Amino acid sequence: MDTFRDQDAAAEYARGLLRGERIRLRAATDEDLAEVERWWNDPETAVLQQASILPRPGGAVNDLLRSWSANASPGSVGFAVEEEADGSLAGHVALWGGAAPQRCGTLAVVLGPYARGRGLGTDAVRTLVRYGFAELGLHRIELRAWAFNKRARAAYRRSGFIEEGRRRDALFHAGRFHDEILMSVLAHEFPHA
Template identity: 45%
Template sequence: MPEAHARMESVRAGARRALAGEQVRLRELREADLPELVAWWRDPDVAVFNSHVQPRPDKPLEEMFRSWSDNGSSAGVAFCVETLNEELVGHVSMWGADVRNRCATFGIVIGPEHQTRGFGTEATRLMISYGFTELGLHRIELMVHAENERAIAVYRRVGFEQEGLFRSKLFYGGCFHDQVLMATLSPVD
């Protein structure tokens, strides 16, 4: 009996580690999160890197976050990112997963006031680990604006490699901008 208890505790500890790091943890979306997530999504410094520099009403944005965070489908998952002190700092998602190709696309938004503190790096590591160990993915990819050097550095730090450059793919601010394709592969496949 003690061996079974020890194995079960090991399983529980592994599940906790899958969603928590040293600074942040991933958790479900709560209705109280929506005003802050919507405000960050609208912030011009965030919006420019999410290819949507246009105002939108609260309700469609709230529904977007609810839909992403439903987690009722094997094709995608999304979580809020909070500090261990339960302060909301961001949102992460993976979408487009399919059983045959075992590939998904990653996205993250960290509130501007919470950036440069390592939260995004740790949340990205947690989500990538979750994708490989819990979802059984083989490949996780993302698209990032070529000008977003800070994000590119984070992605490289956690194991992403640049696979392509889409020249003049995005138009905003009166001119065209490049976009970078990056991906990481499961270390066990």
């Protein structure tokens, strides 16, 4: 059975595929990757995403981001997040590991400091998840977040993710242990398809 009525319907689908309400996903440039690497190595970003606040040597993070952004593996993609209003780089998002037969991708997002708390992260996550289900054919998308990263967890919930588990005392920062939250969304649960 055909999904599209005609080529106009197909074009409309394609036009909106990488666009959110206020962002668009696009191929990452060398300049984008260098900027995201600076954010990644910034302690205020690192504490929200990494097990250790440990700046990586020049190029190491860039190589990782470049591999995510190559879009060369089935079920794995990475994109720069661009704010539509002014074309500025807001972040980077990636899905990896979504190959058959499991079709379960893992989501990662890095936002620039100016983009946080403005709804751009929620928009980027929704757009990438929609892409993962509609274009990659994923069945499940999962992620991990530190319990103290309440803003990110709220954005994930607004994007349809549910908490399905907790790794107790899995992270050590600031002299104490913190939980890691496991969250996921299934294709049939996603409210923004």
